């Protein structure tokens with residue numbers, strides 16, 4: 001990539017190339033030259049992987065995809081996670097159990113009422129988090145596709161956890177480098193006052209340990225592994241742990257580390273959950289439908305196996 005420009009070009013064979021235009025100083029890029037409704041070649045997939053290692057968030061515009069095409073595209077990068085953990089399977093709107101329904105819609109297509117339990121829990125996605133950080137093996141890539149977007153609001157913001165680590169004061173780096181955090185959906189929902197879990201859901205949401213600083217398996221770069229799902233740090237008093245995580249999150253989501261994506265219909269955004277956090281922004285969810293759909297590729301190992 002020419003550092004004077006902001007374009008990263010990758011040859012994909014027979015004189016063809018794809019391009020990625022950088023959107024923010026440290027990360028995020030707009031992809032050019034893809035039609036994701038067609039099966040992608042190995043060279044195209046490798047180009048996207050290269051772009052993800054560099055930019056961590058990649059935006060594809062004007063990609064008209066159905067659920068099957070979205071799933072097939074995501075599956076080119078690895079095994080797809082099952083949707084949800086607290087699960088509201090009785091309320092599922094989508095036929096494919098591996099597609100996450102990121103919408104404010106009920107099974108009949110109408111907007112959820114204000115006190116809907118699924119809606120209440122979903123509001124936790126407005127907190128900064130990394131998808132599936134509460135799973136023993138947390139997520140690698142998320143693929144989010146926009147079908148219906150509100151006239152304003154409902155953006156998604158991303159924060160670069162590699163750049164945040166790089167900029168963290170040296171003393172703080174030393175303090176946090178070896179820490180192990182506990183992640184659970186119960187913790188993130190508790191932060192917005194949602195505690196309406198059944199005994200079975202609580203059991204399914206047993207906290208899992210994750211490193212607070214992790215190393216990317218390919219690039220070797222370190223990044224903060226923060227998430228609203230964190231509720232404890234091993235060996236720490238909980239109030240001190242919560243305050244440290246809050247301070248780190250505030251630092252790591254400063255404007256210099258953030259890209260805000262304003263959704264257009266048929267946008268597809270991929271992000272790397274190992275190196276970024278994200279959050280949804282609010283919109284008039286009682287008035288306007290917002291229908292986004294996500295598939296998520298599993299990571300390869302617990303962060304406890306990282307050598308930091």
Ligand SMILES: [Fe+2]
Pocket residue numbers: 125129130131278
């Ligand atoms: Fe998310």
